[in-house]
Amino acid sequence: MTEFLNMGGYGAFVWPCFALAGFVLIWNVIAASRLHAAARERALQRAGAGEGGR
Amino acid sequence: MMERTGIASAALLAYRRDLLLALRHWGQVAQPLIFFVMVTTLFPLALGPDLSELRQIAGGTLWVAALLASLLGLELLFRADHADGTLEQMLLSGQPLAVLALAKGLAHWTVCGLPLVLLSPFVAASLGVQFEAVGTLMLSLALGTGVLSALGAIASALTLGLRRGSLLLGLLVLPLAMPALIFGARAIDMSIHADSARGPLLLLAAMLVLALTLAPLAAAAALRISAE
């Protein structure tokens, strides 16, 4: 296992790269879903206001 | 019966008008040139007075200074017309907008780029550039400022009327200008080292031809987008 983490001495370079990649992959999904939630809120408000706000 | 103004005379009118306006506000026109000289002066001050060392970076320095000075000069291109409504007149005039944009771009180069090229030998001497390299230097800057004017016209048209448009203008132009910078600076460097700079110069000329062909169309489209 330690051999795996060590990556032939290059562990300090390899693992940050994969960590960064994981971060970017996860961030994109989270950002997309947060944007969607916010847009959905606002859109529903607009629809609700349009009908009931008289 | 009213005569329709032909395309050529409309273009000529636009060109002459811009030249006249620039001459009237020659203080504004001089600013990019002064900036060019000042930026070039920064490098000897920062790096030391050794001319043989300065010569090594002269090509790049001159080009970067020219690039930044051109960015300043782009203010003059469409903003005044946009502000006072002349741009709308142009849009409504029925003349092909791309031709008018080209004419304005040429006027801009005559007023900003050409003086810079003429000034460059003197500025270059302060960086240790030898006399034999001046021809290539001026040609490189002439072609390069042409490309910059063309690209700048597109970016200027896109950012009309925006708050902090000048900063955004710089951000948009610089990446597009980098290929020209690569070849232009390289040409000067090769000439300083007594090599033939034909290769880079020809590529720079090709870029200019491409820019002159396509940029007016893009600038015209951008003007329409911005004016609505």
Add this chain to the structure above:
Amino acid sequence: MNWTWFHKLASPPHAYRIASRLAPWFGWPAFLLIAAGLYGGLVLAPADYQQGDAFRIVYVHAPSAWLSMLVYGTMAAAAAIGLIWRMKLAHAVAAASAPIGASFTFLALATGSIWGKPMWGTWWVWDARLTSELLLLFLYAGVMALRASIDDRDRADRASALLAIVGVVNLPIIHYSVYWWNTLHQESTLTKIGKPSMAGDMLWPLLMMLLGFTLYFGAVLLLRLRAEILRRERDASWLRSEIGR
């Protein structure tokens, strides 16, 4: 030819529905491919003769670089469709793509830079590939900044679309000039015709990662597209039946 299916596709409720339904079909295969690629690349593939285990960074670096360019192409194509046919949906796709592409350009730069340290000894080298990626990041930044500076959505759409197209025309010029300017980077491992420089065991995880990332882009694009459609929708009454409150 009956084009109603096409126009129907572009209508917001329809596009929203389709994006929602399609996303998992991209997302789950992407997840599996990336997981398999990671296992193959990190565990199964043998260490490289010259670079040792450091070469494994290619399994995230190459897909990111690939994606950075694929997304820009997608963005520019969507921009052109939006400008020429005035399709709002196309502009929405362009708007949704830009941040995704920028994030992967950043990842390509970061992983490329980190990979460079053990290979070339410095944290940064001005070689053709990295410099090109950097300029690509600037192009993304310009498109995103322009869009953000314009309040009117229509003008923002069309201005950033035009800029994206100008950028894509410039891309080959940028690539060529940067390559001419410097030739340090190792040659592309996949585009060589004939003998690839990667052994089979090293290659298949890379291909899986490339495909996985591509499908991932599809999934995330669809997710972002849903948000864009909602943002642009003036008449959101169809939403209440769609999502229900």
